[in-house]
Amino acid sequence: MPSISIFSDDSPIEIDDDRGTAADSVTHAVLPSVTKTAAALLTEDVGKIRLDAKTLGLKVGQAHQIVCQHEWSVLTQQRGTQNPVDLLNQLDDMGFAWRDIARLIGVSVPAIQKWRKGERLSGDNRHKLASLVAAIDLLVDHYYLEDVASWFEMRMIESAPVTPMDLWASGERALFFDYGTRHVTPEEALTKYDPDWRERYRTPFVTFRDEEGNLGLRMQEQ
Amino acid sequence: MADGLEYPGAEGSPDWANQLYLYQAPDVSRCRPIFTGDIFFDVEVQGVGAIEQKNVLVIQHPCALRSNGVDLTDTLMVVEVIPYELLEQRQWLGRYRIMPLPELVGSDPEPHRAALFTSGYLVIPDSLDLGKRVACLTQLGINLLMQRWVFHNSRVVVPSWKYDEAISAQYEEADCIEEWCDIRGSQGISPEPATVEAAKWLDDDGGGGIARCRLLENPQYRSSIRKAMRKYAKELNKRR
Numbered sequence: 001m002p003s004i005s006i007f008s009d010d011s012p013i014e015i016d017d018d019r020g021t022a023a024d025s026v027t028h029a030v031l032p033s034v035t036k037t038a039a040a041l042l043t044e045d046v047g048k049i050r051l052d053a054k055t056l057g058l059k060v061g062q063a064h065q066i067v068c069q070h071e072w073s074v075l076t077q078q079r080g081t082q083n084p085v086d087l088l089n090q091l092d093d094m095g096f097a098w099r100d101i102a103r104l105i106g107v108s109v110p111a112i113q114k115w116r117k118g119e120r121l122s123g124d125n126r127h128k129l130a131s132l133v134a135a136i137d138l139l140v141d142h143y144y145l146e147d148v149a150s151w152f153e154m155r156m157i158e159s160a161p162v163t164p165m166d167l168w169a170s171g172e173r174a175l176f177f178d179y180g181t182r183h184v185t186p187e188e189a190l191t192k193y194d195p196d197w198r199e200r201y202r203t204p205f206v207t208f209r210d211e212e213g214n215l216g217l218r219m220q221e222q
Numbered sequence: 223m224a225d226g227l228e229y230p231g232a233e234g235s236p237d238w239a240n241q242l243y244l245y246q247a248p249d250v251s252r253c254r255p256i257f258t259g260d261i262f263f264d265v266e267v268q269g270v271g272a273i274e275q276k277n278v279l280v281i282q283h284p285c286a287l288r289s290n291g292v293d294l295t296d297t298l299m300v301v302e303v304i305p306y307e308l309l310e311q312r313q314w315l316g317r318y319r320i321m322p323l324p325e326l327v328g329s330d331p332e333p334h335r336a337a338l339f340t341s342g343y344l345v346i347p348d349s350l351d352l353g354k355r356v357a358c359l360t361q362l363g364i365n366l367l368m369q370r371w372v373f374h375n376s377r378v379v380v381p382s383w384k385y386d387e388a389i390s391a392q393y394e395e396a397d398c399i400e401e402w403c404d405i406r407g408s409q410g411i412s413p414e415p416a417t418v419e420a421a422k423w424l425d426d427d428g429g430g431g432i433a434r435c436r437l438l439e440n441p442q443y444r445s446s447i448r449k450a451m452r453k454y455a456k457e458l459n460k461r462r
Contacts, residue, residue: 092452093449094445094449095444095445095446095448095449096445096448097394097397097444097448098397098401099244099360099361099397106240108239108240108249109244109245110245110249113249113251147445147446149444149445149448150441150442150443150444150445150446153441153442153444153445154441154442155441161383161386161387163441201381201383203380203381203384205380205381205384207384207387207388213436214285215387215388215389215391215439216388217380217384217385217387217388
């Protein structure tokens, strides 16, 4: 009986060498079309499943974004009931720089300093502060970010100066959560944020450490 | 590849004040150490053969500001700050001889200024009275200042984000010293001795083999340095 291997890399259809009593000069029969049709059907079926899986993946991705946003909104409500000074102190305890907190909320550093001393926040700013802490809650709870302030400050890709903080500060919340929940790769996230990033951050300048140990800039050696 | 001078903010929405100024009068923190880009009004400067009063911006590079990590060098380079028109973002791509300072003096009917690279002076540290400091630049503001200053002097344009890599550790250090002085101020310690304490703590390696100020070069370590610094400074009174 001839054996058929559909998934062989070199020859999609392979027949074993059992010729029975036939002479060497006998030409093999052309393979029956019914077998080709089975292979074609299989390709078609698996291709359809692949497409369905892709569609399903997109839908699940959208559903995940929706539930993520919902949880963030619930957490924001909860955080919104807390004293803003306590929320600021929590960010302080995490190691955020005050100027970074100001940038993430979209206010000046003096505004943050005044809030810490007890000045009242507007409703809008109070919501922004609560939503930031809530987003951190979500990422820490589900994705075990141990040093979340450091994560906010670290470049997504070494060759481009874009950080999760930039995503948040620019208002790209869905992309921020997709990146934070590791559902997009750093390259995908950067490309969505700035399609021209590869060209924008291409430069012949590199940092180097001088004789006194300080960092400097110079042209890359060819 | 970005190959020209840059402007702050997204195209069409500059938000000058938040992009360029960390502090503006009257909210400038006295705890913040003097740094590149700081703007002082009514300062005594050494002109050509005479002492003059000028509004100035500190142009000296962050690495060259201090002789020992705490004390400013004997003389500092500054450039004059003058009233100037408000430039649109695209105009930042030219005007090589100035650093635009839009909306610098919010209280003034004509609030825009510029630092004039062709009008340089020397000052002694005592002339830079913190009470006369009207603004400190953001990290982005300093990057853009360095970019324009270097281009003015050498015709070489370096992307602003590369300056960030080279000087962000010094900026972080200034942040740490400011915060340390703020914490110690609440314990009754004045900024001068607090600055010395902070600089000493930052120069120390904490047993890890690498000085904390050197660790600030790496964004990965910054939050842990801040946490340790805040904890240490807050507990200093208890230790003594």
